[in-house]
Amino acid sequence: MNPARAVEEFYDVAVIGAGPAGLAAATVCARAGLATALFDEQPGPGGQIYRAVAGTPLKRDTILGADYWRGASLVADCAASGVHYLPNATVWSLSPEREIGVSLAGVAHMIRARRVILATGAIERPFPIPGWTLPGVMTVGAAQGLLKSAGLVPTGRVVLAGTGPLLWLFARQCLAAGAEIASLLDTTPRGNIVRALPHAAPFVASPYLGKGLALLQAVRPRIKIVRNVEALAAEGSGRLAAVRFRTARGAEDRVGADLLLLHQGVVPNVNLAMAAGVRHVWDGEQLCFVPTLSRDLASSIEGVAIAGDGGGIVGAEASAEQGRIAAFAAIRAIKPAEAASLIGAEAEARRNLARWRSGRRFLDRLYRPPDQFRIAEGDTIVCRCEEVKAHEISEAIALGCTGPNQLKAFTRCGMGPCQGRMCGLTVTEIIAAGRGVAPGDIGYYRLRPPVKPVTVGALAGLPAGDAATRAVVRE
Amino acid sequence: MSEDYDIAVIGGGLVGAALAWGVAGEGRRIAVLDEGDVALRAARGNFALVWVQGKGLGLPEYAAWTARSAEAWPDFAAALGAETGIDLGYRRPGGFHLALSEAELERRAAMLQRLHNQAPPYEVRILGRAETKRMLPAIGPDVAGASFCPLDGHVDALRLFRALHAGLQRRGGRYLADRAVDTIAHRGGEFRLATKNGEVRAGKIVLAAGLGNARLAPMVGLAAPVRPQRGHILVTERLAPFLHHPMATLRQTREGGVMIGDSQEEAGFDNGVDTRVAAAMAARAVRAFPLLARANVLRIWAALRVMTRDGFPIYEQSASCPGAFVVTCHSGVTLAAVHATALAPEIAAGKLAPERGVFAAKRFDVPAAA
C-alpha cells in the first residue's frame, strides 16, 4: 500500500485494525471522500486471517487455500481508495471523546477523529493446561501466521490439540506444504454435536458445510486423529519434550513432541474498547465478553463503532460486511446528504452479512471448548506474565476476594504487560465457578490505557497542557 | 439473616484492614464489611511509601504521629510477617524529595525550615546537587538537589494488604465482601448495619470507608468532611534494580517495576485516566532520571485520595452513639503501624486516648449531626 506519510492530527474517520473489517470500512469511508486513517500495528495489512497477504513469500499456489487470497482484493481496493494507511502504528489509548493515543516509530501522537471504527479483531482463546508456558508450546494461529508471513512450516514431532475448524485448516495447509503432523488431539466433547444439531439446518445450507467436509476428507486419512481428548498436559524441563493426554474412554498416552500447537477458538480482542469505556456483556454462547452494539454497530460510546470479530466472532467474510456497514453509518453521520445514495450498497452488505452469519451458531456449539480447558485448576499457570497459578486464585477467593479486580490486589494476577489478554477470561470463569455466580456478574478486569506499552519518553513528549502540568508540578 | 460481632469495621482497605487486624489481636469478635469488586478503593492508589519528611506543617501532633508510625513499622512488619508467613518487603534506606530547579530547592528548604521550627521528632537534610548525585548516580542534569530523611522508606503494599487480610482471618476475624452499608441504626446499645446481603449487628463500629465515611458518619453523630482528590500512577515493566531509595514521587518496587506518581487533581469522583496528566508525570520523571525514557509503561491508573480540608486525619468517637468511631486519612500505608498497634487497642477498649482529640472533625467547625 501507499508509503507512509506523516500522521495528521485530525481525521474524519479513524479505523483501528487492518484486518478484513478495517480494510473494508476504510475503503468505503475513503471512497466517500472522508479523510480516513487506517492504523495497524503490523508492518503489512490483512490482520491475522489475511496476514502478510501483500508480502507473503508463498506464491499463490495450493498451500494456503483460496479463502486466504480473498484478502488480496480487499487490500488492493483499500490501497486504491485514498485512505491514509499507517502501518507499524501501535494504538494505546482511546478516550470517550474519540482522542486516540498512538505510537509511530517510538513517538507518541494524540489524534482526534469525528468517528472511530474499532476493528481490532480476535485473539486465540487462552488454553491453560499444565506446561503451556514451555518453549515449544504455541498456538495454531501462531504457527499459521509463521507460514503466511515467513514461509515456515512445523517440523519434528508436531502435535496439534484443541477444537475448532482452524486445527483442520492448518493441518491441511501443512500437508499441502509437505510438512508432517504427528497427531491431532481433538478435545471436542462428545456431547457437543447433540447441542449443535438444533442449528444444523442453516449450517447445512451454508458454505461452511462444504468447506468443512473438504477439510476433513483431506486431513483425516493422513494424520493420526485422537478424538474426545479430555485431559492434556505439556511436559518438559525448560522446553517441551512430550505431550500427555487422556481420552473420554480412559485411554492414556504420552507422546514425545517438539512442538505442541493449541487452539480452542478465538475471542474478541476487547482491550482497547474496554479501556475506552465501551460497555460489554457476557455472551454465554461464545463464552466471552462482547460489546453491546446497535444495528449500525454503534457502541455505547458516541461516535465509536465496532466491526468484525472484535464485536463477537463472526468470521472474515462477515467481518468485511460489518466494516462496510459501520462505514455507511459514519458517512451518514458526517455527510448526511449522501445517505440516500448508500441505501442500495448497505442493503447488499446486510444481505451478505446475514448469509455469512447463517450457520455459525452450529459451529459455535459444535466447537464449544469444554470446561476443564477453560477453568484451570491446581498448579496450572493462569497468569503467564506474573506466573500466578490456578490454586492461588482459589485461595484468594477463600480469603474473600470477590472479583478479578480485587484479585489483582491479592495475587498480582492480571498486572503484566499482556493486560489480561492471556488470563482474563480464565480468571473470570474460575471466580464464577468458585463462587457459584454467573460470569457476567463477576465481570472482567478494569482496563485502562495504555493498552499496549508506551515508553516513559514517548509519553513525556506529548503536550500536557497547563492544567495537567499544574496538577503535577505543584511548587 | 443477622450476624453479631463485638466490633464491625466498615471498609476493607488499608485503614480498615490494619485496624481490624489490630482489634482482632485484642481478642474481640470482629468483622470487616467491604464493597464488591468494582469500588472506588483509595487503597488501590497507594504509592507504598512509609513517608515522614515534610508532613505535619501546621499540626505538630501529626508530624509526631507520622514519625511514631515510621519508628514502629519495622516491628509491625516483623510481627505481621511472622504471623502470616508473608514478607512485607519493608525497607528504610531513607528517602529523597527531589528538586528540579534551584527555585524548587529553595521553596522546599523554606517549607522544611518552618516545619523545623515546630520541632518535629525527625531529621531532614537539604542536599545540594553534588551530594544528591553521590547518593543517586542516575539523576539528570535538571536535579538541583533534594531533601533527605533517613526515616523514610517503602514497602510492598500488595503484600501488606494480603498479610493484613490473612492475619485477620488467622486471628478469627471475618471478611464480609459485597456488604456495602446502606444505613446504620443505633438501638439498644448496639449498631445495626443494613446491607443488600443481610444485616450485621455489632457492639462497636469503626467507619473506615474512605470517601463513604462522609455519608455514613452523620448516621452515628459524627462528621467526616472528606472530598476526593485524584492521583495518577504510572508503572513500568520490571527492570533490574537501579533505584535503591524511594523518592517522594518515584520508586522502584522489589519486583523491579518503577512507579511514577504523583498528581493532585480535583476531578470529583471520576477515577478515569487522563493521558495529559500521565504525560506531565512522565516528563518530570524523565527530567529526574533520564534513563527512564526508554522504559515501557505497562499500566496507568488513577485513584481518589480521601482528603480533608487540611490534609490531616480524622479520628473521633461519637458522643451521641457511644461505640462508634470514625477513622480516615490519606496515608494508610505510613500510618498502618500506629493504626494497628496504637489506635486499634484504644478502639477495642472503647475509648480513644485524649491525644487523639486534636484529630477530631470538630476542628473544621462542622456542626454535629442532630
Add this chain to the structure above:
Amino acid sequence: MFRRLPDAAATLTVTVDGAPVAARAGESVAAALLAAGKLRFRDTPASGAARGPYCMMGVCFDCLVAIDGAGNRQACMVPVRDGMAIETQTGARKIER
C-alpha cells in the same frame, strides 16, 4: 521446530547471542530465531522460567528479546535487518539497555 519452505530462503544475516544466524528480509525476529531452531527466548524475571514465543501476534509478551541493545522488544513485532544484534534475555531488563 520450524523449517523454511523453498520460497522462503534466507537472504541476510543477523547475530543471536553473538553467533551469526541466517534470516530472510521481511520476516520477524521471532520467525528468524524459530527457523534457526531457537525456541527459548528468555528466562522470566519472576522465577527464571524458560519462555519462548506463544502467540506470534504481539499479545502474549513472551517473545521478549534485546534488539541492538534495547531490551524487552517483542521479537514477533520487529522485522529483521541485516546485521541486527539479537540477545536472549535472562531476568529483568537492565535500564541502561
